[in-house]
Amino acid sequence: MTTDIKLSEFELDVMNILWQAGKASAPEVHEKIKLDKDVSYSTVKTIIDRLEQKVAVTRADQQGRTIYYAPAIEREALSPPLLKGFLKRMFAGDPNKMVAQLLANEQLNNSEIEQLENMLAAHKAKNKNSTE
Numbered sequence: 001m002t003t004d005i006k007l008s009e010f011e012l013d014v015m016n017i018l019w020q021a022g023k024a025s026a027p028e029v030h031e032k033i034k035l036d037k038d039v040s041y042s043t044v045k046t047i048i049d050r051l052e053q054k055v056a057v058t059r060a061d062q063q064g065r066t067i068y069y070a071p072a073i074e075r076e077a078l079s080p081p082l083l084k085g086f087l088k089r090m091f092a093g094d095p096n097k098m099v100a101q102l103l104a105n106e107q108l109n110n111s112e113i114e115q116l117e118n119m120l121a122a123h124k125a126k127n128k129n130s131t132e
């Protein structure tokens with residue numbers, strides 16, 4: 001199931017931490033975020049509150065005054081709309097341009113190339129079956 005929740009890049013960074021941790025307090029999220037971004041605790045807490053309003057996170061636990069947050073949506077539920085938006089913004093909606101860019105700029109090993117070939121073959125077979 002996909003969702004229409006729209007997330008900023010910063011909100012997505014917080015969600016990635018929560019998806020990885022399962023649940024975390026705002027101070028724990030801040031500790032991880034500040035490794036990559038110079039942000040205050042209050043900014044992180046505001047983002048978590050916004051995610052809670054969007055029903056992307058939920059209060060999972062409380063120990064004393066510390067509230068622990070957990071993702072309320074699965075990563076996979078956000079992927080299709082995020083990917084569609086990314087494809088539209090970065091590649092004018094053309095998946096061929098995106099794949100060409102990936103192949104031109106990433107050093108793929110033989111195993112990764114084989115995985116891509118298998119995914120393309122499966123997609124091709126699925127398309128063939130749906131048109132018959």
